[in-house]
Amino acid sequence: MEDGKYWNEKIETMPPEELKRHQLKKLKELVKYCYENSVFYRKKFDSVGFKPESIRSLNDLRKIPFTVKTDLKDNYPFGMVAAKPEDIVEFHASSGTTGNPIIGAYTKNDMDVWQELMARSIYTAGGRRRDVIHIAFGYGLFTGGLGFHYGAQKVGAKIVPASGGMTQRQIKLMKDLGATILACTPSFALYLAETMAQEGVDPRKELKLKIGMFGAEPWSDKIRERIQKDTGIEAFDIYGLTELCGPGVAIECPEHNGLHVAEDHFIVETIDPDTGEVLPDGEEGELVFTSLTKTGLPLLRYRTRDISKVETEKCSCERTNARMMRVHGRSDDMLIIRGVNVFPSQIEYAVMCFSELATQYQIVVDRPGALDTFAVKVELSDKAAKDPNVYLNILKNEIQKQIHIVTGISADVEIVKPGELPRTEGKAKRVLDLRNGKM
Numbered sequence: 001m002e003d004g005k006y007w008n009e010k011i012e013t014m015p016p017e018e019l020k021r022h023q024l025k026k027l028k029e030l031v032k033y034c035y036e037n038s039v040f041y042r043k044k045f046d047s048v049g050f051k052p053e054s055i056r057s058l059n060d061l062r063k064i065p066f067t068v069k070t071d072l073k074d075n076y077p078f079g080m081v082a083a084k085p086e087d088i089v090e091f092h093a094s095s096g097t098t099g100n101p102i103i104g105a106y107t108k109n110d111m112d113v114w115q116e117l118m119a120r121s122i123y124t125a126g127g128r129r130r131d132v133i134h135i136a137f138g139y140g141l142f143t144g145g146l147g148f149h150y151g152a153q154k155v156g157a158k159i160v161p162a163s164g165g166m167t168q169r170q171i172k173l174m175k176d177l178g179a180t181i182l183a184c185t186p187s188f189a190l191y192l193a194e195t196m197a198q199e200g201v202d203p204r205k206e207l208k209l210k211i212g213m214f215g216a217e218p219w220s221d222k223i224r225e226r227i228q229k230d231t232g233i234e235a236f237d238i239y240g241l242t243e244l245c246g247p248g249v250a251i252e253c254p255e256h257n258g259l260h261v262a263e264d265h266f267i268v269e270t271i272d273p274d275t276g277e278v279l280p281d282g283e284e285g286e287l288v289f290t291s292l293t294k295t296g297l298p299l300l301r302y303r304t305r306d307i308s309k310v311e312t313e314k315c316s317c318e319r320t321n322a323r324m325m326r327v328h329g330r331s332d333d334m335l336i337i338r339g340v341n342v343f344p345s346q347i348e349y350a351v352m353c354f355s356e357l358a359t360q361y362q363i364v365v366d367r368p369g370a371l372d373t374f375a376v377k378v379e380l381s382d383k384a385a386k387d388p389n390v391y392l393n394i395l396k397n398e399i400q401k402q403i404h405i406v407t408g409i410s411a412d413v414e415i416v417k418p419g420e421l422p423r424t425e426g427k428a429k430r431v432l433d434l435r436n437g438k439m
């Protein structure tokens with residue numbers, strides 16, 4: 001196990017036909033389980049005249065209506081739990097900003113699956129028993145910290161449960177305890193890199209970091225390049241959500257061409273977010289997941305709001321599991337500015353094109369009169385702030401042009417001094433939409 005390529009070779013390289021047979025068997029069991037144990041799903045099935053026996057092929061999944069986030073919020077806290085109350089062993093919750101939080105309720109079986117998937121993810125990214133994993137995801141209701149913790153335990157790696165916050169101390173701990181893997185949000189990784197630069201710590205010389213596992217928020221290849229350039233580590237994207245288990249639903253392999261979905265535990269579909277129509281492989285749309293093996297709070301055709309596309313041809317790493325491409329935004333994070341759809345990731349891309357800029361940015365949208373205003377605040381890098389050859393007006397024009405190229409609309413760009421924009425230790429908050437109530 002120690003130096004093999006796969007955590008579970010049989011599953012990770014299973015021929016597609018065999019995987020489909022496995023999925024169909026699990027799907028039949030799941031649908032029957034939901035019908036017999038979940039009041040919510042029994043009602044839902046009955047409302048459309050669906051019976052568990054209707055599942056004869058994987059395509060029959062499409063007969064089941066979608067489950068949406070508001071179902072979970074409306075049935076908070078236990079309305080969608082299918083297991084007996086005494087069989088629930090752990091709860092987690094996602095950081096919703098309004099109304100009821102979204103709760104994940106896990107049985108012992110669900111915890112075992114999650115731990116296995118996180119071990120598989122860490123192993124796929126190159127983590128081994130000899131590694132020291134510095135976990136700077138928040139511990140608590142958020143699944144990031146504990147998810148990595150459970151997975152690292154199974155791999156047998158040494159764990160530093162740093163959680164979020166206290167950036168300087170995190171750097172010291174990474175140095176002193178010899179961290180080889182860093183797990184955190186990509187925005188926190190950038191912040192750590194920036195702080196190291198300010199403190200004169202050279203990560204290549206003073207740290208032993210070699211792998212970064214980043215996720216929980218959209219990030220781009222430009223951010224990857226920046227993190228890799230600033231720290232010398234190889235960055236891996238990891239995806240998941242509380243409702244399905246937490247991190248570990250999909251993980252990038254060393255080929256870095258998409259994230260392998262744990263298809264032995266989840267079926268992934270892509271749909272048109274407006275019509276609900278199922279899209280062919282390779283077409284971009286909203287990801288929809290069915291949890292094949294969950295028993296606490298099983299989900300059928302769960303709409304994530306995450307926008308991506310799924311490729312099914314075999315990866316050059318030999319893994320056969322489908323790959324989801326980077327999530328570049330959420331359909332509900334999408335801003336409509338003067339009628340144009342704008343994703344924060346597009347602005348991020350534009351910002352990252354300029355070496356004179358730091359990685360922070362903030363989008364401010366408002367509607368003082370009839371029209372939307374669209375402003376982007378960007379921050380000069382420390383180096384550019386000291387460089388007499390950087391002309392702010394020229395730079396501003398260039399950034400404006402670049403934003404126009406990627407979004408199709410014009411923005412007012414404001415360049416602020418290094419350190420002026422707010423930093424986060426958890427998921428980044430990039431958008432300030434002040435139009436509420438003005439539309």
Ligand code: DLL
Binds near residue numbers: 218241248
């Ligand atoms: O963010 C679980 C997680 C923790 C994933 C640590 C990866 C690492 P939630 O708080 O429930 O769970 O938020 C889930 O975060 O629907 C996506 O919108 C977003 N998200 C998660 N991973 C990625 C990623 C955790 N790699 C929501 N890229 C999801 C882009 C991501 N977005």
